[in-house]
Amino acid sequence: MNERPFDEGGLCLIPSEEGIPRALLPLDLPENYLREARFLKSSGARLKGIWGATSETPSLYAAFLLKEGLVVLSLSLARSTLSFPSLSGLFPAAGRFERTVRDLFGFRPEGLSDLRLQTNHGLWARPPLSDPDNPLASDSPSSPPENYPFVRVSGEGVHEIPVGPVHAGIIEPGHFRFSVVGEKVLRLETRMGYTHKGIASLFHGRSLAEGARLASRISGDSAVACSLVFSQAVEQAAGIAPSEGSRFVRAILLERERIANHLGDLGALGNDAGLGAALSLFSRLRERLHRTSLTVFGHRLLFDTIVPGGVSASLSASAIGHLLGECDDLTREISQLERIYADHGGLQDRFQNTGILLPEVAHLYGVGGVAGRASGQAFDARVDHRGDPTHRFAPALSLDHTGDVAARVRIRFLEIFESLIFTRSLLLHLPEPPLSMALPDAPEPREGCALVEGFRGEVIGWVRLLQGEVLESVHIQDPSPLLWHALEAATPGNLVADFPLINKSFNPSYSGTDL
Amino acid sequence: MAITSPSPAMVAVEAVQLLFVLLFAPVLYGWIAIVRAFLSNRTPAGLFQPWRNLLRLFKKETLLPEGHSILFVLVPPAFFSVIAGASLLVPFLSVSPLLAPVADAVTLVGLFSLARMTMALGAMDVGTPFGDMGARREMMVAFLTEPATLMILFTVSLWSGSTSVPSIIRSLSDGHDLFHPSLLIAALAFILVFLGENARLPIDNPTTHLELTMIHEAMLLEYSGPLLALMEWGSMQKLLLYLLIGIDFFAPAGIPEAPTFLSVLAGSGILAGKLFLLGSGIALIESLFAKLRIFRVPEFTALAYLLSTLGFLLHFVLEV
Numbered sequence: 001m002n003e004r005p006f007d008e009g010g011l012c013l014i015p016s017e018e019g020i021p022r023a024l025l026p027l028d029l030p031e032n033y034l035r036e037a038r039f040l041k042s043s044g045a046r047l048k049g050i051w052g053a054t055s056e057t058p059s060l061y062a063a064f065l066l067k068e069g070l071v072v073l074s075l076s077l078a079r080s081t082l083s084f085p086s087l088s089g090l091f092p093a094a095g096r097f098e099r100t101v102r103d104l105f106g107f108r109p110e111g112l113s114d115l116r117l118q119t120n121h122g123l124w125a126r127p128p129l130s131d132p133d134n135p136l137a138s139d140s141p142s143s144p145p146e147n148y149p150f151v152r153v154s155g156e157g158v159h160e161i162p163v164g165p166v167h168a169g170i171i172e173p174g175h176f177r178f179s180v181v182g183e184k185v186l187r188l189e190t191r192m193g194y195t196h197k198g199i200a201s202l203f204h205g206r207s208l209a210e211g212a213r214l215a216s217r218i219s220g221d222s223a224v225a226c227s228l229v230f231s232q233a234v235e236q237a238a239g240i241a242p243s244e245g246s247r248f249v250r251a252i253l254l255e256r257e258r259i260a261n262h263l264g265d266l267g268a269l270g271n272d273a274g275l276g277a278a279l280s281l282f283s284r285l286r287e288r289l290h291r292t293s294l295t296v297f298g299h300r301l302l303f304d305t306i307v308p309g310g311v312s313a314s315l316s317a318s319a320i321g322h323l324l325g326e327c328d329d330l331t332r333e334i335s336q337l338e339r340i341y342a343d344h345g346g347l348q349d350r351f352q353n354t355g356i357l358l359p360e361v362a363h364l365y366g367v368g369g370v371a372g373r374a375s376g377q378a379f380d381a382r383v384d385h386r387g388d389p390t391h392r393f394a395p396a397l398s399l400d401h402t403g404d405v406a407a408r409v410r411i412r413f414l415e416i417f418e419s420l421i422f423t424r425s426l427l428l429h430l431p432e433p434p435l436s437m438a439l440p441d442a443p444e445p446r447e448g449c450a451l452v453e454g455f456r457g458e459v460i461g462w463v464r465l466l467q468g469e470v471l472e473s474v475h476i477q478d479p480s481p482l483l484w485h486a487l488e489a490a491t492p493g494n495l496v497a498d499f500p501l502i503n504k505s506f507n508p509s510y511s512g513t514d515l
Numbered sequence: 516m517a518i519t520s521p522s523p524a525m526v527a528v529e530a531v532q533l534l535f536v537l538l539f540a541p542v543l544y545g546w547i548a549i550v551r552a553f554l555s556n557r558t559p560a561g562l563f564q565p566w567r568n569l570l571r572l573f574k575k576e577t578l579l580p581e582g583h584s585i586l587f588v589l590v591p592p593a594f595f596s597v598i599a600g601a602s603l604l605v606p607f608l609s610v611s612p613l614l615a616p617v618a619d620a621v622t623l624v625g626l627f628s629l630a631r632m633t634m635a636l637g638a639m640d641v642g643t644p645f646g647d648m649g650a651r652r653e654m655m656v657a658f659l660t661e662p663a664t665l666m667i668l669f670t671v672s673l674w675s676g677s678t679s680v681p682s683i684i685r686s687l688s689d690g691h692d693l694f695h696p697s698l699l700i701a702a703l704a705f706i707l708v709f710l711g712e713n714a715r716l717p718i719d720n721p722t723t724h725l726e727l728t729m730i731h732e733a734m735l736l737e738y739s740g741p742l743l744a745l746m747e748w749g750s751m752q753k754l755l756l757y758l759l760i761g762i763d764f765f766a767p768a769g770i771p772e773a774p775t776f777l778s779v780l781a782g783s784g785i786l787a788g789k790l791f792l793l794g795s796g797i798a799l800i801e802s803l804f805a806k807l808r809i810f811r812v813p814e815f816t817a818l819a820y821l822l823s824t825l826g827f828l829l830h831f832v833l834e835v
């Protein structure tokens with residue numbers, strides 16, 4: 001990956017058999033990093049994540065998604081300063097990523113105005129992923145971890161409602177700070193990182209097999225997306241492409257995960273609006289999907305089904321029949337539920353005009369996935385970059401423009417139906433049994449990146465492999481950080497009591513891949 | 516009406532009334548949960564689950580939040596006593612129990628308001644945002660439903676010319692036509708008021724865990740152990756009492772005039788049947804409707820007020 005993908009401003013991304021076209025662009029000078037970022041911004045790129053790595057040189061990575069594909073900039077930092085230019089002026093979502101990098105790696109964002117602690121909740125004295133030999137990295141950031149300074153809203157009758165990190169229900173920990181007047185929300189600020197898992201350290205020094213197991217366990221609802229993005233990144237680094245059969249099974253697995261999660265979200269949305277019966281109706285279907293996954297693929301949440309080089313599951317003729325039958329049943333039952341949702345006046349009254357994410361705001365934060373498509377952001381990695389086998393039976397783009405909870409509900413229904421049709425076509429045209437390929441070893445370190453359309457949105461992955469198939473650094477990033485931004489933008493102006501519904505309609509993960 | 520010397524039978528009926536409300540309120544709660552579970556394809560937890568919950572809470576230690584005052588501790592017993600006291604005023608096993616002379620419908624409304632006020636004070640005592648939010652919303656719902664409640668009372672008391680509950684029951688259960696349009700409309704209004712006053716869907720979701728949407732539950736968030744049990748038990752009794760008042764006003768058939776052992780027994784049987792039927796109705800409403808956006812509550816209560824006023828006017832148009 002040493003070719004320069006940008007050639008006099010033109011773009012040259014390396015196409016790949018399965019995933020989307022992608023390019024890794026190594027840079028040495030901060031000026032070049034800023035210049036490339038500006039150029040990407042002007043080309044309509046969306047920032048998907050910024051992370052760090054401390055290999056032989058400390059490096060900073062930033063992933064951007066263009067209509068044409070994924071571009072990852074990698075900037076080598078000077079050991080003497082460990083500083084990098086902040087992209088927050090170009091991409092508003094960059095700030096929190098950069099604060100995370102600062103907290104974990106001790107790198108210094110230049111030009112970032114918001115320097116509050118992000119991932120560091122006062123539990124470590126020096127950045128845990130920093131180079132232990134570099135004295136610069138141990139300079140902890142300024143503000144004390146306790147009493148996190150939320151932005152205050154002042155005015156007559158304004159008061160704050162702190163919610164969490166411990167909630168009344170059994171959910172993940174996260175803190176919300178509402179500034180309200182009466183029932184109306186003026187500002188919402190989220191604070192996450194209570195469940196930082198240290199995934200980056202866990203990956204370090206693992207073998208590929210261990211890495212694949214870990215990747216599928218990062219986030220239970222995105223097991224397939226995370227392990228697929230990990231495997232694709234490894235495959236790109238190794239320069240191999242999985243067999244046709246593997247690609248088909250992987251696509252089927254990804255759609256199963258999407259359908260199951262969308263069903264869960266739809267049921268939970270009904271439940272949050274007070275329609276408890278909806279939750280049991282949707283949970284029933286989701287449970288059925290999980291049980292089929294257990295019998296056909298060996299795991300309810302499809303853990304360990306995808307490995308670098310292929311898949312660990314194969315489909316027998318009877319299993320294909322079983323899955324096809326399930327597709328038909330689900331299509332029928334979900335159609336009925338969709339009609340119930342669409343016709344339920346009380347439910348639609350709660351959904352419509354609630355939590356509107358304006359298309360321009362969605363664009364500003366680069367929000368993709370369900371939330372983005374409900375706000376007119378016509379991005380879907382499966383539709384835009386039709387790798388194999390997607391290009392043969394490409395699912396239609398689900399798009400809405402109202403950006404409210406109702407739109408996000410509609411998008412989920414549309415996507416379920418598209419996924420079912422897509423799965424059906426894949427099952428009917430399943431080629432020869434999938435084979436896992438061996439990965440060729442190479443003496444020098446290699447890097448690879450990938451992007452997968454998970455159920456929330458784009459999941460990106462990046463790996464750096466050492467000789468002997470040892471993982472040096474891995475970063476997997478789900479879209480939750482961007483969705484938290486979207487939620488913060490969509491909540492003000494709504495009633496406090498409507499917040500749980502809005503939150504559920506975005507469904508960002510509190511833990512994310514590693515918030 | 517002068518206070519007559521208390522006969523042993525009347526004292527016994529009053530005691531049985533109190534016991535019935537204390538013991539049966541959690542069972543009715545359990546019944547509503549069973550029907551709700553049945554309507555949404557879930558396996559119910561059983562008729563006595565609320566009782567098991569209460570007993571579990573009574574066995575727990577009491578944890579008090581930081582910064583509470585004595586008010587916080589006094590509120591649960593006060594709330595519980597006011598509600599239990601109200602059960603002595605609502606006649607349901609005999610038309611005219613011992614405390615009949617004070618069994619005035621307006622008194623009852625006052626008692627419920629007192630109970631609500633104590634609960635709101637307890638919620639605001641600790642000064643957490645959720646308690647304040649719950650109390651604020653509860654008071655909003657309350658002041659919006661109260662006019663409708665009073666209008667319903669006036670409508671049903673038009674027949675008796677008095678707001679005394681025994682005289683309302685008597686006037687409605689003897690002589691007149693079985694079907695009164697004014698009462699039918701008032702009954703519809705009463706259902707709306709009932710849902711609002713008892714924190715049921717579509718006004719409030721009694722089973723929610725989303726602290727930001729809560730009304731009733733938000734006020735109880737800081738309570739634990741026996742204090743929480745008293746609050747929960749009191750709320751269950753309040754729900755039962757509202758249903759009993761509804762039965763008194765709109766379906767009083769079967770309430771014995773003279774309390775004898777057999778008539779009380781038969782009366783309890785009929786009453787339990789009515790309550791299970793009403794409980795199923797509540798569960799059905801709760802399963803079919805989504806929760807209203809909180810600022811739609813005024814529309815809901817305005818509908819209740821409109822209906823009750825309509826009932827009031829219909830009495831003069833059609834029935835006099």
